[in-house]
Amino acid sequence: MNETNDIAVVLGTRPEIIKLAGVIRGLGPRASIFYTGQHYDRELSDSFFHAFKLPEPHVRLTGVSAAHRSVQIARATQQLAEHFRQLPPKVVIVQGDTNATSAGAQAANYCGIPVLHVEAGLRSNDRTMPEEINRRLVSVLADVHCAPTSWNAANLVSEGIPLHRIRVTGNTIVEATRESMPGPLETRELLDRYGLRENEFIIATIHRPENTDSPERLSEIIDALADAPIPVVFPVHPRTVSSAHSYGLAGTLSRLRCISPLDHSAFLSLASSARLLISDSGGIQEECTIIKKPLIVVRKNTERPESIAAGFAVRVRHKEEISEEITRILLNPDLVSALAGRPCPFGDGKASERIAEIALAMAGRTALPYSEAGDEFSSTPEPIGPQGGAVGRALRRSPVQQGSIGQ
Numbered sequence: 202m203n204e205t206n207d208i209a210v211v212l213g214t215r216p217e218i219i220k221l222a223g224v225i226r227g228l229g230p231r232a233s234i235f236y237t238g239q240h241y242d243r244e245l246s247d248s249f250f251h252a253f254k255l256p257e258p259h260v261r262l263t264g265v266s267a268a269h270r271s272v273q274i275a276r277a278t279q280q281l282a283e284h285f286r287q288l289p290p291k292v293v294i295v296q297g298d299t300n301a302t303s304a305g306a307q308a309a310n311y312c313g314i315p316v317l318h319v320e321a322g323l324r325s326n327d328r329t330m331p332e333e334i335n336r337r338l339v340s341v342l343a344d345v346h347c348a349p350t351s352w353n354a355a356n357l358v359s360e361g362i363p364l365h366r367i368r369v370t371g372n373t374i375v376e377a378t379r380e381s382m383p384g385p386l387e388t389r390e391l392l393d394r395y396g397l398r399e400n401e402f403i404i405a406t407i408h409r410p411e412n413t414d415s416p417e418r419l420s421e422i423i424d425a426l427a428d429a430p431i432p433v434v435f436p437v438h439p440r441t442v443s444s445a446h447s448y449g450l451a452g453t454l455s456r457l458r459c460i461s462p463l464d465h466s467a468f469l470s471l472a473s474s475a476r477l478l479i480s481d482s483g484g485i486q487e488e489c490t491i492i493k494k495p496l497i498v499v500r501k502n503t504e505r506p507e508s509i510a511a512g513f514a515v516r517v518r519h520k521e522e523i524s525e526e527i528t529r530i531l532l533n534p535d536l537v538s539a540l541a542g543r544p545c546p547f548g549d550g551k552a553s554e555r556i557a558e559i560a561l562a563m564a565g566r567t568a569l570p571y572s573e574a575g576d577e578f579s580s581t582p583e584p585i586g587p588q589g590g591a592v593g594r595a596l597r598r599s600p601v602q603q604g605s606i607g608q
Contacts, residue, residue: 206233206259208564209290209309211281213239213265213301215249216484219381219465220373221296221319222253223553228560233290234258237277237301238266248464253380260284270300270331277304278311285312291564294556295343296320298336306342317560320372321346322353325504332483333504345563347556349547350507368569370555371548374484378491379550381466388470395434395460397474400537403429403527404471405457405479408438412481412499416448422499425523426479427456430531433479434458434471477530479523489513490545495536495606497526507546512539515606530606539607 208231212221225232236258250257262280265273277300285293285308293309295302296319309316318339325333340346346362348354349372357367383391392399405426412418423445426433435457445454463471469492472478478489478496486505489496496514508514517523530536555570562569 205230207231207291208560209233209235209285209293209305209314211235211237211293211295211301211305211308213237213277213304214299215465217296217299217301218249218253218255219377221294222255223373223376223380224294224319224556224560225255226253227553227557231561231564233260235260235262235281235284235305237262237273237281237304239273239277239299239301252464252466253377273300274304274307277301278307281305281308282311285309285314289314291315292317292560294319294560295339298323298332298339300331300335303335303338306339310342315344315563316342317345317347317556317563318343319347319556320349320353321367322348322355322357323504324353324356325502327502336504345559345569347552347559349552352507365569368555368559370559371550371552372487373552373556374487375491375545375548376550376553377465378469378488381469382473382492383466383470387466388474391467391470392474395458395471397432397434397471399474400476402432402434402458402475403477403479404434404436404468404475406436406438406485407441407481407499409481409500410440411501413438413440413444416444416450419444419448420450420453421520422523423450423453423457425520425527427453428524429527431476432458434460434475436460436463436468438462477527479527486514487547490543490547493537493540493543495530495540497523497530499523511543511546512605512607513543526606533607536607 208228210221210225210232212218213236238261262277264276281304289312292315293305294317295305306316321340321343323336327333340357346357346367347370348357348367351369354367354369407422412422437459445451472494473492475494478485478494479499481499483505485496486498486508490508490511490513498514498516500516501518503516509516515526517526558570
Protein backbone atom coordinates (compact mmCIF):
# COMPACT_ATOMS: atom_id res chain seq x y z
CA MET A 202 0.00 0.00 0.00
CA ASN A 203 1.36 3.40 -0.98
CA GLU A 204 0.22 6.95 -1.72
CA THR A 205 -1.19 5.94 -5.08
CA ASN A 206 -3.46 3.16 -3.79
CA ASP A 207 -4.06 3.85 -0.13
CA ILE A 208 -7.81 3.15 -0.01
CA ALA A 209 -8.60 -0.57 0.21
CA VAL A 210 -11.84 -1.85 -1.34
CA VAL A 211 -12.77 -5.33 -0.12
CA LEU A 212 -15.23 -7.37 -2.18
CA GLY A 213 -15.91 -11.00 -2.88
CA THR A 214 -19.13 -11.40 -4.87
CA ARG A 215 -20.43 -10.32 -8.25
CA PRO A 216 -23.08 -7.97 -6.78
CA GLU A 217 -20.30 -6.23 -4.86
CA ILE A 218 -18.32 -5.75 -8.07
CA ILE A 219 -21.40 -4.23 -9.71
CA LYS A 220 -22.22 -1.91 -6.82
CA LEU A 221 -18.67 -0.78 -6.07
CA ALA A 222 -17.50 -0.31 -9.64
CA GLY A 223 -18.41 3.37 -9.76
CA VAL A 224 -16.77 4.01 -6.40
CA ILE A 225 -13.56 2.30 -7.50
CA ARG A 226 -13.45 4.28 -10.73
CA GLY A 227 -14.14 7.47 -8.76
CA LEU A 228 -11.16 6.76 -6.51
CA GLY A 229 -8.89 6.19 -9.51
CA PRO A 230 -5.31 5.18 -8.60
CA ARG A 231 -6.12 5.62 -4.89
CA ALA A 232 -8.14 2.36 -4.91
CA SER A 233 -6.60 -0.99 -4.09
CA ILE A 234 -8.94 -3.95 -4.76
CA PHE A 235 -8.89 -6.92 -2.38
CA TYR A 236 -10.89 -9.81 -3.85
CA THR A 237 -11.81 -12.56 -1.39
CA GLY A 238 -13.17 -14.91 -4.05
CA GLN A 239 -16.38 -15.68 -2.15
CA HIS A 240 -17.99 -16.24 -5.57
CA TYR A 241 -15.62 -18.91 -6.77
CA ASP A 242 -16.23 -18.87 -10.54
CA ARG A 243 -13.10 -16.90 -11.46
CA GLU A 244 -13.90 -16.68 -15.16
CA LEU A 245 -17.38 -15.25 -14.56
CA SER A 246 -16.20 -12.89 -11.82
CA ASP A 247 -13.33 -11.66 -14.00
CA SER A 248 -15.83 -10.89 -16.74
CA PHE A 249 -17.61 -8.56 -14.30
CA PHE A 250 -14.37 -6.68 -13.60
CA HIS A 251 -13.88 -6.30 -17.35
CA ALA A 252 -17.50 -5.31 -18.04
CA PHE A 253 -17.35 -2.51 -15.46
CA LYS A 254 -13.95 -1.28 -16.68
CA LEU A 255 -12.13 -2.17 -13.48
CA PRO A 256 -8.50 -3.17 -13.08
CA GLU A 257 -7.52 -6.65 -11.99
CA PRO A 258 -7.72 -7.10 -8.21
CA HIS A 259 -4.48 -6.04 -6.56
CA VAL A 260 -4.81 -8.89 -4.05
CA ARG A 261 -6.65 -12.20 -4.43
CA LEU A 262 -7.23 -14.24 -1.28
CA THR A 263 -7.00 -18.04 -1.28
CA GLY A 264 -8.96 -20.88 0.30
CA VAL A 265 -12.19 -18.90 0.71
CA SER A 266 -14.50 -20.14 -2.04
CA ALA A 267 -16.90 -23.05 -1.50
CA ALA A 268 -16.07 -23.20 2.22
CA HIS A 269 -18.50 -23.02 5.13
CA ARG A 270 -19.48 -19.49 6.07
CA SER A 271 -17.46 -19.58 9.29
CA VAL A 272 -14.38 -20.74 7.37
CA GLN A 273 -14.84 -18.11 4.67
CA ILE A 274 -15.01 -15.29 7.19
CA ALA A 275 -12.15 -16.64 9.32
CA ARG A 276 -9.76 -17.19 6.39
CA ALA A 277 -10.61 -13.89 4.73
CA THR A 278 -10.25 -11.95 7.99
CA GLN A 279 -6.88 -13.52 8.70
CA GLN A 280 -5.45 -12.88 5.23
CA LEU A 281 -6.79 -9.34 5.04
CA ALA A 282 -5.42 -8.48 8.47
CA GLU A 283 -2.00 -9.75 7.43
CA HIS A 284 -2.02 -7.47 4.38
CA PHE A 285 -3.33 -4.51 6.37
CA ARG A 286 -0.61 -4.91 9.02
CA GLN A 287 2.16 -5.05 6.43
CA LEU A 288 0.93 -2.13 4.31
CA PRO A 289 -1.85 -0.29 6.18
CA PRO A 290 -4.38 1.53 3.99
CA LYS A 291 -5.83 4.81 5.20
CA VAL A 292 -9.42 3.60 4.76
CA VAL A 293 -11.11 0.25 4.10
CA ILE A 294 -14.36 0.23 2.11
CA VAL A 295 -16.83 -2.64 2.40
CA GLN A 296 -20.25 -2.98 0.79
CA GLY A 297 -23.52 -4.54 1.84
CA ASP A 298 -23.82 -7.72 3.86
CA THR A 299 -21.67 -10.52 2.45
CA ASN A 300 -19.09 -12.65 4.20
CA ALA A 301 -16.44 -10.53 2.46
CA THR A 302 -18.04 -7.43 4.00
CA SER A 303 -17.87 -8.91 7.48
CA ALA A 304 -14.27 -10.06 7.04
CA GLY A 305 -13.11 -6.74 5.60
CA ALA A 306 -14.65 -4.71 8.41
CA GLN A 307 -13.27 -6.99 11.11
CA ALA A 308 -9.76 -7.08 9.66
CA ALA A 309 -9.67 -3.30 9.30
CA ASN A 310 -10.99 -2.66 12.79
CA TYR A 311 -8.52 -5.10 14.37
CA CYS A 312 -5.70 -3.23 12.59
CA GLY A 313 -6.96 0.20 13.67
CA ILE A 314 -7.99 1.29 10.17
CA PRO A 315 -11.18 3.35 9.58
CA VAL A 316 -14.04 1.49 7.93
CA LEU A 317 -16.51 2.98 5.44
CA HIS A 318 -19.65 0.86 5.03
CA VAL A 319 -21.47 1.27 1.71
CA GLU A 320 -25.17 0.29 1.71
CA ALA A 321 -25.39 0.61 5.47
CA GLY A 322 -28.52 0.43 7.58
CA LEU A 323 -30.57 -2.18 5.75
CA ARG A 324 -32.56 -4.33 8.19
CA SER A 325 -34.86 -7.34 7.80
CA ASN A 326 -34.96 -7.95 11.57
CA ASP A 327 -34.60 -11.66 10.78
CA ARG A 328 -31.61 -13.13 12.58
CA THR A 329 -31.92 -16.40 10.64
CA MET A 330 -30.54 -14.56 7.59
CA PRO A 331 -26.72 -14.67 7.46
CA GLU A 332 -26.82 -11.31 5.69
CA GLU A 333 -28.65 -9.71 8.62
CA ILE A 334 -25.93 -10.81 11.02
CA ASN A 335 -23.21 -9.56 8.67
CA ARG A 336 -24.75 -6.13 8.18
CA ARG A 337 -25.45 -5.66 11.89
CA LEU A 338 -21.89 -6.68 12.79
CA VAL A 339 -20.43 -4.24 10.29
CA SER A 340 -22.60 -1.44 11.68
CA VAL A 341 -20.87 -1.91 15.04
CA LEU A 342 -17.42 -1.71 13.42
CA ALA A 343 -17.89 0.99 10.78
CA ASP A 344 -16.65 4.53 11.30
CA VAL A 345 -18.77 6.06 8.53
CA HIS A 346 -22.09 4.65 7.33
CA CYS A 347 -23.21 5.44 3.77
CA ALA A 348 -26.94 4.71 3.96
CA PRO A 349 -28.79 4.42 0.64
CA THR A 350 -32.00 6.02 2.00
CA SER A 351 -33.22 7.96 4.98
CA TRP A 352 -35.10 4.83 5.97
CA ASN A 353 -31.77 3.04 6.33
CA ALA A 354 -30.34 6.00 8.21
CA ALA A 355 -33.29 5.86 10.61
CA ASN A 356 -32.46 2.21 11.35
CA LEU A 357 -28.92 3.21 12.28
CA VAL A 358 -30.07 6.13 14.42
CA SER A 359 -32.47 3.86 16.30
CA GLU A 360 -29.53 1.56 17.10
CA GLY A 361 -27.50 4.40 18.60
CA ILE A 362 -25.22 5.25 15.67
CA PRO A 363 -24.25 8.94 16.02
CA LEU A 364 -25.73 11.16 13.34
CA HIS A 365 -22.36 12.64 12.41
CA ARG A 366 -21.21 9.18 11.26
CA ILE A 367 -24.13 8.75 8.83
CA ARG A 368 -24.45 10.02 5.26
CA VAL A 369 -27.48 9.33 3.06
CA THR A 370 -25.87 8.89 -0.35
CA GLY A 371 -28.36 6.99 -2.46
CA ASN A 372 -27.65 3.48 -3.70
CA THR A 373 -24.90 2.81 -6.24
CA ILE A 374 -27.17 0.28 -7.97
CA VAL A 375 -28.90 3.19 -9.72
CA GLU A 376 -25.88 4.23 -11.76
CA ALA A 377 -24.70 0.61 -12.14
CA THR A 378 -28.06 -0.39 -13.61
CA ARG A 379 -28.14 2.56 -15.98
CA GLU A 380 -24.61 1.75 -17.10
CA SER A 381 -25.41 -1.92 -17.67
CA MET A 382 -28.61 -1.41 -19.65
CA PRO A 383 -28.06 -2.57 -23.23
CA GLY A 384 -29.38 -0.71 -26.24
CA PRO A 385 -32.52 -1.55 -28.23
CA LEU A 386 -30.64 -3.63 -30.80
CA GLU A 387 -29.00 -5.84 -28.19
CA THR A 388 -32.31 -6.27 -26.39
CA ARG A 389 -34.06 -7.28 -29.62
CA GLU A 390 -31.34 -9.83 -30.38
CA LEU A 391 -31.70 -11.31 -26.89
CA LEU A 392 -35.49 -11.54 -27.18
CA ASP A 393 -35.15 -13.24 -30.56
CA ARG A 394 -32.59 -15.67 -29.13
CA TYR A 395 -35.08 -16.86 -26.52
CA GLY A 396 -38.15 -16.58 -28.76
CA LEU A 397 -39.80 -13.89 -26.61
CA ARG A 398 -42.03 -10.91 -27.32
CA GLU A 399 -41.80 -7.69 -25.36
CA ASN A 400 -44.29 -7.45 -22.45
CA GLU A 401 -45.58 -10.96 -23.15
CA PHE A 402 -43.55 -12.93 -20.61
CA ILE A 403 -42.61 -13.05 -16.94
CA ILE A 404 -39.02 -13.37 -15.71
CA ALA A 405 -38.47 -15.10 -12.36
CA THR A 406 -35.47 -15.88 -10.16
CA ILE A 407 -35.53 -17.95 -6.98
CA HIS A 408 -32.38 -18.81 -5.05
CA ARG A 409 -32.69 -17.98 -1.34
CA PRO A 410 -32.38 -20.90 1.12
CA GLU A 411 -35.77 -20.07 2.69
CA ASN A 412 -37.31 -21.04 -0.67
CA THR A 413 -34.92 -23.67 -2.05
CA ASP A 414 -34.19 -25.66 1.10
CA SER A 415 -37.84 -26.61 1.72
CA PRO A 416 -39.56 -29.10 -0.63
CA GLU A 417 -42.96 -27.63 0.22
CA ARG A 418 -41.91 -24.02 -0.37
CA LEU A 419 -40.10 -24.72 -3.63
CA SER A 420 -42.97 -26.89 -4.90
CA GLU A 421 -45.49 -24.11 -4.14
CA ILE A 422 -43.43 -21.50 -5.94
CA ILE A 423 -42.71 -23.59 -9.04
CA ASP A 424 -46.38 -24.63 -9.24
CA ALA A 425 -47.52 -21.01 -9.09
CA LEU A 426 -45.03 -20.00 -11.79
CA ALA A 427 -46.01 -22.95 -14.00
CA ASP A 428 -49.69 -21.96 -13.74
CA ALA A 429 -49.06 -18.38 -14.94
CA PRO A 430 -51.12 -17.43 -18.00
CA ILE A 431 -48.07 -16.16 -19.94
CA PRO A 432 -44.62 -17.78 -20.35
CA VAL A 433 -42.25 -17.65 -17.38
CA VAL A 434 -38.55 -17.34 -18.19
CA PHE A 435 -36.56 -18.83 -15.33
CA PRO A 436 -32.78 -18.27 -15.18
CA VAL A 437 -32.08 -21.18 -12.86
CA HIS A 438 -29.64 -20.76 -9.98
CA PRO A 439 -27.52 -23.92 -9.41
CA ARG A 440 -28.94 -24.26 -5.89
CA THR A 441 -32.48 -24.13 -7.21
CA VAL A 442 -32.04 -26.71 -9.95
CA SER A 443 -30.24 -29.06 -7.55
CA SER A 444 -33.03 -28.76 -4.98
CA ALA A 445 -35.76 -29.20 -7.60
CA HIS A 446 -34.25 -32.43 -8.86
CA SER A 447 -33.62 -33.82 -5.38
CA TYR A 448 -37.24 -33.04 -4.38
CA GLY A 449 -38.68 -34.69 -7.50
CA LEU A 450 -39.83 -31.38 -9.02
CA ALA A 451 -38.07 -31.72 -12.36
CA GLY A 452 -41.35 -32.36 -14.17
CA THR A 453 -42.98 -29.18 -12.92
CA LEU A 454 -39.78 -27.24 -13.54
CA SER A 455 -39.88 -28.34 -17.18
CA ARG A 456 -43.11 -26.35 -17.62
CA LEU A 457 -41.06 -23.16 -17.24
CA ARG A 458 -38.64 -21.75 -19.80
CA CYS A 459 -35.51 -22.60 -17.84
CA ILE A 460 -32.34 -20.91 -19.05
CA SER A 461 -28.80 -20.61 -17.75
CA PRO A 462 -27.96 -17.78 -15.30
CA LEU A 463 -27.53 -14.43 -17.06
CA ASP A 464 -24.92 -11.75 -16.68
CA HIS A 465 -26.08 -8.40 -15.31
CA SER A 466 -26.59 -6.72 -18.66
CA ALA A 467 -28.51 -9.64 -20.20
CA PHE A 468 -30.75 -9.98 -17.15
CA LEU A 469 -31.59 -6.27 -17.19
CA SER A 470 -32.34 -6.52 -20.90
CA LEU A 471 -34.90 -9.29 -20.38
CA ALA A 472 -36.27 -7.76 -17.17
CA SER A 473 -36.87 -4.40 -18.84
CA SER A 474 -38.79 -6.20 -21.61
CA ALA A 475 -40.86 -8.41 -19.30
CA ARG A 476 -44.42 -7.73 -18.20
CA LEU A 477 -43.68 -8.74 -14.61
CA LEU A 478 -40.75 -9.75 -12.37
CA ILE A 479 -40.96 -12.43 -9.66
CA SER A 480 -37.99 -12.96 -7.36
CA ASP A 481 -36.57 -13.42 -3.87
CA SER A 482 -33.49 -11.35 -4.74
CA GLY A 483 -32.61 -8.23 -2.79
CA GLY A 484 -30.93 -6.60 -5.77
CA ILE A 485 -33.96 -7.01 -8.03
CA GLN A 486 -36.04 -5.17 -5.43
CA GLU A 487 -33.81 -2.18 -6.19
CA GLU A 488 -33.53 -2.69 -9.94
CA CYS A 489 -37.29 -2.89 -10.48
CA THR A 490 -37.59 0.74 -9.33
CA ILE A 491 -35.01 1.82 -11.92
CA ILE A 492 -36.37 -0.10 -14.92
CA LYS A 493 -39.95 0.70 -13.77
CA LYS A 494 -41.32 -2.85 -13.71
CA PRO A 495 -43.69 -4.47 -11.16
CA LEU A 496 -42.13 -7.08 -8.89
CA ILE A 497 -43.59 -9.86 -6.75
CA VAL A 498 -41.19 -10.50 -3.85
CA VAL A 499 -41.39 -14.12 -2.67
CA ARG A 500 -40.01 -13.84 0.85
CA LYS A 501 -41.16 -13.81 4.47
CA ASN A 502 -39.55 -10.39 5.00
CA THR A 503 -37.37 -7.85 3.25
CA GLU A 504 -34.60 -5.44 4.13
CA ARG A 505 -35.66 -3.16 1.24
CA PRO A 506 -39.16 -1.92 2.12
CA GLU A 507 -38.64 1.20 0.00
CA SER A 508 -39.63 -0.59 -3.23
CA ILE A 509 -42.88 -1.70 -1.59
CA ALA A 510 -43.62 1.71 -0.09
CA ALA A 511 -42.99 3.34 -3.48
CA GLY A 512 -45.51 1.01 -5.14
CA PHE A 513 -43.14 -1.01 -7.32
CA ALA A 514 -43.27 -4.28 -5.38
CA VAL A 515 -45.51 -6.47 -3.28
CA ARG A 516 -44.33 -9.16 -0.87
CA VAL A 517 -46.05 -12.55 -0.84
CA ARG A 518 -45.34 -15.92 0.67
CA HIS A 519 -47.65 -18.73 -0.49
CA LYS A 520 -48.79 -20.20 -3.80
CA GLU A 521 -52.26 -18.68 -3.66
CA GLU A 522 -50.82 -15.21 -2.99
CA ILE A 523 -48.35 -15.53 -5.87
CA SER A 524 -51.10 -16.60 -8.28
CA GLU A 525 -53.47 -13.86 -7.12
CA GLU A 526 -50.84 -11.16 -7.58
CA ILE A 527 -49.86 -12.46 -11.02
CA THR A 528 -53.49 -12.26 -12.11
CA ARG A 529 -54.07 -8.84 -10.55
CA ILE A 530 -50.98 -7.30 -12.13
CA LEU A 531 -51.52 -8.79 -15.58
CA LEU A 532 -55.11 -7.52 -15.60
CA ASN A 533 -54.07 -3.95 -14.78
CA PRO A 534 -53.51 -2.20 -18.14
CA ASP A 535 -52.59 1.13 -16.55
CA LEU A 536 -49.83 -0.22 -14.31
CA VAL A 537 -46.94 0.25 -16.74
CA SER A 538 -47.67 3.93 -17.32
CA ALA A 539 -48.28 4.46 -13.58
CA LEU A 540 -44.90 3.00 -12.61
CA ALA A 541 -43.10 4.88 -15.38
CA GLY A 542 -43.89 8.14 -13.65
CA ARG A 543 -42.78 7.09 -10.18
CA PRO A 544 -39.38 8.24 -8.89
CA CYS A 545 -36.83 5.67 -7.84
CA PRO A 546 -36.55 5.68 -4.02
CA PHE A 547 -32.85 4.75 -4.15
CA GLY A 548 -31.40 8.01 -5.37
CA ASP A 549 -30.40 10.08 -8.36
CA GLY A 550 -27.50 8.06 -9.76
CA LYS A 551 -24.70 9.99 -8.06
CA ALA A 552 -24.13 7.74 -5.04
CA SER A 553 -20.76 6.45 -6.27
CA GLU A 554 -19.49 9.98 -6.72
CA ARG A 555 -20.57 10.95 -3.20
CA ILE A 556 -19.11 7.83 -1.60
CA ALA A 557 -15.76 8.28 -3.37
CA GLU A 558 -15.68 11.88 -2.11
CA ILE A 559 -16.38 10.71 1.45
CA ALA A 560 -13.65 8.04 1.26
CA LEU A 561 -11.10 10.56 -0.01
CA ALA A 562 -12.04 12.92 2.82
CA MET A 563 -11.54 10.11 5.34
CA ALA A 564 -8.16 9.24 3.82
CA GLY A 565 -7.13 12.87 4.00
CA ARG A 566 -8.53 13.21 7.52
CA THR A 567 -10.59 16.20 6.39
CA ALA A 568 -14.18 17.02 7.31
CA LEU A 569 -16.76 14.79 5.69
CA PRO A 570 -18.91 16.52 3.07
CA TYR A 571 -22.37 17.69 4.10
CA SER A 572 -25.39 18.21 1.93
CA GLU A 573 -25.78 21.47 0.09
CA ALA A 574 -29.54 21.07 0.44
CA GLY A 575 -29.61 21.98 4.11
CA ASP A 576 -30.24 18.44 5.37
CA GLU A 577 -27.34 17.66 7.69
CA PHE A 578 -28.06 13.94 7.54
CA SER A 579 -27.87 13.67 3.79
CA SER A 580 -25.37 14.06 0.98
CA THR A 581 -28.10 13.93 -1.67
CA PRO A 582 -29.76 16.91 -3.33
CA GLU A 583 -33.14 15.63 -2.11
CA PRO A 584 -33.55 13.50 1.02
CA ILE A 585 -34.49 9.90 0.28
CA GLY A 586 -36.95 8.21 2.60
CA PRO A 587 -40.19 6.25 2.92
CA GLN A 588 -42.24 9.11 1.46
CA GLY A 589 -39.39 11.27 0.15
CA GLY A 590 -38.77 12.55 3.69
CA ALA A 591 -35.64 12.81 5.77
CA VAL A 592 -34.40 10.88 8.78
CA GLY A 593 -36.79 12.42 11.26
CA ARG A 594 -39.85 11.37 9.28
CA ALA A 595 -38.38 7.92 8.68
CA LEU A 596 -37.98 7.46 12.41
CA ARG A 597 -41.67 8.04 12.92
CA ARG A 598 -42.69 5.30 10.51
CA SER A 599 -42.74 1.53 10.80
CA PRO A 600 -41.06 -0.47 8.02
CA VAL A 601 -43.47 -1.60 5.29
CA GLN A 602 -43.17 -5.34 4.70
CA GLN A 603 -46.24 -5.79 2.52
CA GLY A 604 -48.23 -3.55 0.23
CA SER A 605 -49.82 -3.28 -3.19
CA ILE A 606 -48.12 -2.49 -6.48
CA GLY A 607 -49.24 0.78 -7.98
CA GLN A 608 -50.60 2.21 -4.75
